[in-house]
Amino acid sequence: MMMQRIKMICSYDGSAYRGWQRQSNARSIQVVIEEALSKMHKHPVSITASGRTDAYVHAIGQVFHFDSEKELDEFHWCAALNSMLPKDIRIQKAELTDSHFHARFSAIAKRYEYLITDRIHDPFIQKYMALEKERLDVAYMRECAQLFLGTHDFTSFTSAKIDARKPRIKTIYGLDIKEEDGFLRMSFIGNGFLRYMVRMLAQTLIEAGKHRLRKEEIRRMLESKDKQACRYKASPQGLYLVWVSYGGKEDESELSYAYHALSSCARQ
Amino acid sequence: MMMQRIKMICSYDGSAYRGWQRQSNARSIQVVIEEALSKMHKHPVSITASGRTDAYVHAIGQVFHFDSEKELDEFHWCAALNSMLPKDIRIQKAELTDSHFHARFSAIAKRYEYLITDRIHDPFIQKYMALEKERLDVAYMRECAQLFLGTHDFTSFTSAKIDARKPRIKTIYGLDIKEEDGFLRMSFIGNGFLRYMVRMLAQTLIEAGKHRLRKEEIRRMLESKDKQACRYKASPQGLYLVWVSYGGKEDESELSYAYHALSSCARQ
Numbered sequence: 001m002m003m004q005r006i007k008m009i010c011s012y013d014g015s016a017y018r019g020w021q022r023q024s025n026a027r028s029i030q031v032v033i034e035e036a037l038s039k040m041h042k043h044p045v046s047i048t049a050s051g052r053t054d055a056y057v058h059a060i061g062q063v064f065h066f067d068s069e070k071e072l073d074e075f076h077w078c079a080a081l082n083s084m085l086p087k088d089i090r091i092q093k094a095e096l097t098d099s100h101f102h103a104r105f106s107a108i109a110k111r112y113e114y115l116i117t118d119r120i121h122d123p124f125i126q127k128y129m130a131l132e133k134e135r136l137d138v139a140y141m142r143e144c145a146q147l148f149l150g151t152h153d154f155t156s157f158t159s160a161k162i163d164a165r166k167p168r169i170k171t172i173y174g175l176d177i178k179e180e181d182g183f184l185r186m187s188f189i190g191n192g193f194l195r196y197m198v199r200m201l202a203q204t205l206i207e208a209g210k211h212r213l214r215k216e217e218i219r220r221m222l223e224s225k226d227k228q229a230c231r232y233k234a235s236p237q238g239l240y241l242v243w244v245s246y247g248g249k250e251d252e253s254e255l256s257y258a259y260h261a262l263s264s265c266a267r268q
Numbered sequence: 269m270m271m272q273r274i275k276m277i278c279s280y281d282g283s284a285y286r287g288w289q290r291q292s293n294a295r296s297i298q299v300v301i302e303e304a305l306s307k308m309h310k311h312p313v314s315i316t317a318s319g320r321t322d323a324y325v326h327a328i329g330q331v332f333h334f335d336s337e338k339e340l341d342e343f344h345w346c347a348a349l350n351s352m353l354p355k356d357i358r359i360q361k362a363e364l365t366d367s368h369f370h371a372r373f374s375a376i377a378k379r380y381e382y383l384i385t386d387r388i389h390d391p392f393i394q395k396y397m398a399l400e401k402e403r404l405d406v407a408y409m410r411e412c413a414q415l416f417l418g419t420h421d422f423t424s425f426t427s428a429k430i431d432a433r434k435p436r437i438k439t440i441y442g443l444d445i446k447e448e449d450g451f452l453r454m455s456f457i458g459n460g461f462l463r464y465m466v467r468m469l470a471q472t473l474i475e476a477g478k479h480r481l482r483k484e485e486i487r488r489m490l491e492s493k494d495k496q497a498c499r500y501k502a503s504p505q506g507l508y509l510v511w512v513s514y515g516g517k518e519d520e521s522e523l524s525y526a527y528h529a530l531s532s533c534a535r536q
Binding site: 011012013015058082087088089090092121122123124126127128131 | 279280281283326350355356357358360389390391392394395396399
């Protein structure tokens, strides 16, 4: 039987899910997509994502792959799977690719965005942005963010439970902080991120913005390479996996729809 | 013991609730608020709203009242209750009022808004707007909407299960349909609305916008005063109870915050 590898780009509102990863006792995005694909195929189908997202984290451009014996074109893959998925998980694009493509191992860069608002009395926003009523010193946050640019051992900014054998050296290519109408958008681009790393960096910068952490303290935190060094972790609701790059055509222009979705969602 | 009547204006994201009304087997907004108030008071407290909202329907300016022996000012009523409520239910305003005020019987007008979008691939919007991929003839919808203005017996546009003894004559003061960036906003102002009435009027107008219903058919539907006449009911996700007027200061300017919230939420 000829198998075809399919690459898919999907968006999801993570509010109702306990994250990407299959879990024994909770509804995860992976399980919902695998169930839909398995129903289509009449046999179990597993998917592999570019990486996990935590509970309640959103995605604009998560990527996953799987192999299928079905002969559908890219348009019909999207339409067929979307018709079986709940409306808070949407396939944006399907691509027939070759078997060397791997959603996780072929990825060369990722962008996450973290949104923060002071509209703490708006009941419609709390699943989509972090709430922060204190005023933030954005210029100082930008200054501190410079510390994280480039290649570092990010041991201090990851889960204490992380596998000790995993490499903890990552490169951050960009870390921008932009003030938009009613919210703050932090944008992280890097070759990869450890578990909780974006949320820990985000909250560290928020604490700096409140003048509760000085740049020197953050520098020491980073240099200590100590899993206990950073006690800060931003809430998952503000986090979006925006795109995953494979070095090819899968760059920002391909995800322009997804970008539009993020920016309009952020304009909430 | 001196009792004080408290009037509150609240907003809620209805996505996670089975409507306003207390139910035996589901989480309702009324129950969540009553539980918080009962905990504060250390005895059961019941609240009375301006009216129910259906499952998954949102509110920007729902109004309810209750009586309390507690001596708190308006600011502290808001702060205390908000600290005990989930973040998708927010008290916007508390007012110490006299015992003649009744959230339901004193109301003289209400405004609902219904939002429709064609962004069917956006997973973040489906709990907050109705999805409609077909193009709508908005000019024709406006023309048909004229039929509903003024005082009518709306028997044809309500639940077939409605209590036969309830008066079904209501007055609609305004019914506007506005095209905004990426969505359509229908706004209904009237002295009151029967169960499902806004959603049935909205879907009837959407069907007219798709040229599946002619103005003459809608006129006959209205004139027939027949509970079976209208088979259309728009999904609850697009519906917002925006404000309830008591003829006093509680007019649109008082709810300017709430309006801001609605329009920014709608800009999603």
